[in-house]
Amino acid sequence: MKNSSKFGYSIIIGIGININNSSILSNFLGHSIANLSEITNINSSGIFLAKLVCMIANSWLIAISEFEKTGFSNFCLQFNKLDALLNRPVNVMNQGNILYTGIARGVDKRGQLILQTKSGLKFICIGEISIRIKK
DSSP states (O other), rough: OOOOSSSSSOOOOOOOOOOSHHHHHHHHTTTOOOHHHHHOOSSOHHHHHHHHHHHHHHHHHHHHHHHHOOOOOOHHHHHHHTTTTTEEEEEEEEEEEEEEEEEEEEEEEEOEEEOOOOOTTEEOOOOOOOEOOOO
């Protein structure tokens, strides 16, 4: 990875996949969420889930290797093509509090959310963050 620090970078990567029964979580969160059984016709057996985890891990390994060589800039264009929040009104939240409201304009080459607010563009990169589409 490109880095001037002698200590390098640390990243934490995780994914949450709702397998089934998303209605309970949807009710708790107050908004609809999907689960694997709703978007696929594949039985979510242990063998299928193990294969899915292996495919995801392999894809991550390839992506991390690329990231180590080039940083996020090579991922920026692809991310912005697939960004579900692109050009949508969002609230940027932290610990349940709205920090910013604006229009999501993708991410920059550093991976920061570009948020168009009434006062201009803001580049968001803070620890834990939750982004919700404005209703």
